[in-house]
Structures are given as C-alpha cells and as structure tokens.
Amino acid sequence: MPPIKAVRGVRDILPAEARRWQRVEAAARQTFEAYGYRDIRLPLFERTELFARGIGDETDIVKKEMYTFADRSGESVTLRPEATASVLRAYIEHGFHVQPKPVRLYTLGPMFRYERPQAGRYRQFHQANVEALGETHPALDAEVIAMLLDFFGALGLADRLELHVNSIGDAGTRQAYVAQLREYLTPVQDRLCDECRVRLTRNPLRVLDCKTPHCQPIIEKAPSILDSLSPEAARHFESVRQCLDTMKIRYVVNARLVRGLDYYVRTTFEVLTGELGAQNAVAGGGRYDGLIHQLGGPADPGIGFAIGMERVVLLLGEDDRPPAPLALLIPIGEPALRRLMPVARALRRARLAVELAYGDRKLPRELEHADRIGARFAVIVGDSELERDQCILRDMRTREQRGVPLERLAIELAPGQAHDES
Numbered sequence: 001m002p003p004i005k006a007v008r009g010v011r012d013i014l015p016a017e018a019r020r021w022q023r024v025e026a027a028a029r030q031t032f033e034a035y036g037y038r039d040i041r042l043p044l045f046e047r048t049e050l051f052a053r054g055i056g057d058e059t060d061i062v063k064k065e066m067y068t069f070a071d072r073s074g075e076s077v078t079l080r081p082e083a084t085a086s087v088l089r090a091y092i093e094h095g096f097h098v099q100p101k102p103v104r105l106y107t108l109g110p111m112f113r114y115e116r117p118q119a120g121r122y123r124q125f126h127q128a129n130v131e132a133l134g135e136t137h138p139a140l141d142a143e144v145i146a147m148l149l150d151f152f153g154a155l156g157l158a159d160r161l162e163l164h165v166n167s168i169g170d171a172g173t174r175q176a177y178v179a180q181l182r183e184y185l186t187p188v189q190d191r192l193c194d195e196c197r198v199r200l201t202r203n204p205l206r207v208l209d210c211k212t213p214h215c216q217p218i219i220e221k222a223p224s225i226l227d228s229l230s231p232e233a234a235r236h237f238e239s240v241r242q243c244l245d246t247m248k249i250r251y252v253v254n255a256r257l258v259r260g261l262d263y264y265v266r267t268t269f270e271v272l273t274g275e276l277g278a279q280n281a282v283a284g285g286g287r288y289d290g291l292i293h294q295l296g297g298p299a300d301p302g303i304g305f306a307i308g309m310e311r312v313v314l315l316l317g318e319d320d321r322p323p324a325p326l327a328l329l330i331p332i333g334e335p336a337l338r339r340l341m342p343v344a345r346a347l348r349r350a351r352l353a354v355e356l357a358y359g360d361r362k363l364p365r366e367l368e369h370a371d372r373i374g375a376r377f378a379v380i381v382g383d384s385e386l387e388r389d390q391c392i393l394r395d396m397r398t399r400e401q402r403g404v405p406l407e408r409l410a411i412e413l414a415p416g417q418a419h420d421e422s
C-alpha cells in the first residue's frame with residue numbers, strides 16, 4: 001500500500017523546528033502581555049458570511065482563497081483565512097464594548113488560504129494577531145507599531161527588518177483617490193500585467209501592491225494617496241509619525257502600501273525583510289475604524305496587525321540542537337529499575353530532564369546510548385549500589401565517577417536549585 005502524504009501546501013512542524021516556534025510564541029505572549037493584551041482563543045471556522053462581510057467581496061482572499069464548504073446541515077462555513085473578523089465577531093457577541101477602552105486582545109494560531117504554495121507561503125500557516133479596539137487616538141497606532149517592533153527585538157531580529165508606514169485615508173478620500181488612480185492607469189493599462197488589468201476594474205488600489213517587474217515603472221509614477229488625504233486623516237498620520245519619532249522608531253513612509261484587505265482606513269504598516277525572496281512581508285496591519293459597525297456591532301474603531309509566524313521562524317535560522325537530557329539513569333536488572341522509577345519521577349517533577357533505561361542491556365551499551373543522546377551524566381545502579389541505596393554518578397565528559405546516596409541525587413545533579421525533599 002502506498003503511504004498517504006500530507007495535503008499540498010501544508011507542512012509538518014517537526015520537533016527540532018518546534019523549539020524555534022516555542023521561542024517565537026513565548027516572545028509574542030510576553031511582549032503583548034507587557035502592553036496589556038489578553039489572550040483570546042477563537043474557533044478555526046466561522047460562518048462564511050462573516051468573512052465575506054468583514055474582509056470584502058473583491059479581495060483575493062474572499063474571491064479565490066477561502067476553504068469554504070457546506071457542513072452536514074447545509075450551512076456554509078469557512079476555515080478562517082485571517083483572525084480580525086473572528087476577534088471582532090467575538091467582541092460584539094460577548095459585549096466587550098462595555099469594557100474600559102481600548103480593549104486589547106491577541107491570539108495565536110493557524111489560518112487557511114488556498115494560495116499557490118511556495119517558500120514562505122502555505123495553505124495552512126500561522127499568525128500572531130493583535131487587536132486594540134475602541135480608541136482612535138494616533139498614539140495608540142504608534143504604540144501598536146512599537147509593540148510589533150518590540151516583538152522582533154525580543155527575538156534579536158530588529159536590525160534585519162524594515163518598517164513601512166502609510167495612510168490610506170478615510171473611506172471618502174479614498175474613493176476620490178481611487179477615481180484618480182483609475183484615470184491614471186486606464187490609458188496605460190496595455191502595459192500592465194493581466195492581473196493588474198483585472199484589478200483596475202475591480203479594485204484599482206491593489207495595482208499599487210503588484211510585484212510584477214514590468215508594472216513597477218507605472219506604479220512608481222502613480223499619484224500618491226498621501227496627496228489626497230482629508231485634513232483629519234493627514235493630521236492623524238502626522239501625529240502617528242511624531243509619536244514614532246519620540247520613541248526613536250525608524251520607518252519608511254511608503255505611499256504604495258495599501259494591504260490586501262478592504263477594511264483598512266488611515267494608518268497601514270508592514271514589516272519587511274530582504275531575506276525571504278518574494279515573500280518579504282513578515283507582518284502587516286492597520287486601522288479599521290468602521291469594521292466593527294459593518295459586522296453589526298457598535299461604531300467602535302480598531303487597529304491591529306498579524307505576524308506571519310512561518311516567516312519569523314525562517315528568519316531565526318536553523319540553529320536548533322536537539323535537547324539533551326541532563327542524565328541517563330541506568331538500572332542493571334529489574335530490582336534496580338523498580339528502585340529508579342520513583343527516583344526518575346521525583347527528578348522530573350523537579351524539572352530535571354532525565355531518561356530512564358530499562359535495565360535489560362549491558363552497561364557498556366547503555367553508556368554508549370548516554371553518549372548518543374548527549375546526556376551530561378550517567379547514573380548507574382547495580383546490585384551492590386542497590387544494597388546501600390546508592391548510585392554511581394558518572395560525568396560523561398570527564399568520565400569521572402563517584403558514589404552518591406540516591407536521596408542526594410537531585411542536589412548533586414543540579415546544585416543551587418531548590419529541591420523538594422518528598
């Protein structure tokens with residue numbers, strides 16, 4: 001029988017890599033919690049309507065990337081392609097809007113998009129997602145951006161990344177800009193790629209985001225959205241920038257940063273890397289005032305971002321060394337095994353990583369095994385040690401060994417650590 005393989009575009013995260021994931025997740029939780037964000041855990045699938053309404057019918061995500069299916073009752077459900085719509089659905093459903101503002105929430109987990117798989121782009125991928133809800137002050141925009149950079153700083157990645165910021169104005173000014181952009185692009189549409197010609201009719205703003213080389217000269221000469229901001233939106237952006245400046249945060253103002261989701265207004269931002277080829281966005285976000293209302297909730301504003309966890313893990317590189325146990329406990333024979341089982345358990349409860357052999361192999365083979373797994377110590381108990389309730393503690397590096405009473409083993413293995421006598 002041929003073995004069954006994983007589905008295209010999804011990947012297994014094997015133990016060596018999972019250690020890096022744990023570092024990334026811990027950095028996210030610690031950073032976000034220091035800024036007052038609280039963990040929220042949401043379902044992986046929702047009613048399809050939520051994403052259609054929340055993300056926008058004309059976005060790539062809703063048009064062609066969603067995993068949508070009818071469940072057994074015939075209801076259309078969708079594996080979440082992003083988290084913001086779900087967070088806002090929960091915010092409305094559980095009446096979070098009565099809490100002190102801003103309501104700060106974060107969530108970590110998988111997203112699903114039917115995209116063309118390539119390095120750094122998968123059909124199941126993971127995001128760290130942050131949302132700050134109920135506050136319009138530009139200082140919040142800057143604080144959210146600062147927190148995003150602090151997350152990368154905690155992982156030692158800050159110097160390898162570039163922050164881009166933009167303002168795409170309010171809904172009204174954006175419409176005027178889109179009309180202006182369409183006017184500029186229409187006469188030159190023959191020189192655009194096929195996809196951009198479609199975007200030109202459906203969602204011209206997305207042309208600015210195109211990566212095709214021969215579209216670039218046209219995009220570069222396009223009118224800047226920053227020139228058509230309303231006075232309020234311009235003031236807001238100016239203030240965000242001043243706040244970033246006071247925190248000494250370096251950024252590039254990139255008027256072509258429009259993002260792939262329809263719901264953004266005013267501030268948008270992305271964190272980019274030059275190290276991952278075409279998949280250069282490691283994180284992105286922006287303000288989405290109006291979206292909560294559009295989803296049937298109060299007229300509360302919001303701002304948030306998503307970090308692409310796979311890309312962060314890729315940037316961290318492959319320096320994973322398999323974890324080695326502190327000690328291999330080697331009983332010689334069944335009675336010694338019985339004596340060492342509670343000892344091993346007590347050590348593990350004291351958070352010491354030890355491995356216990358089964359007592360059915362000769363000592364030289366077990367010592368070889370201790371070497372292979374990288375154990376720092378071997379703890380040997382044969383008949384004569386058992387009689388005196390002792391063990392032989394062998395340093396695997398120096399090969400020195402000495403007798404130690406079993407009750408003192410934890411202290412000998414980890415001096416300086418507090419040990420529970422029980």
Ligand code: AMP
Pocket residue numbers: 082113115120121122123124125126127260281282283284285306307308309310311
């Ligand atoms: P978005 O939700 O599209 O704004 O994406 C936010 C971040 O998620 C991006 O900057 C990427 O780092 C990451 N991301 C988006 N789509 C994928 C994907 N298909 N595979 C891996 N990472 C992704």
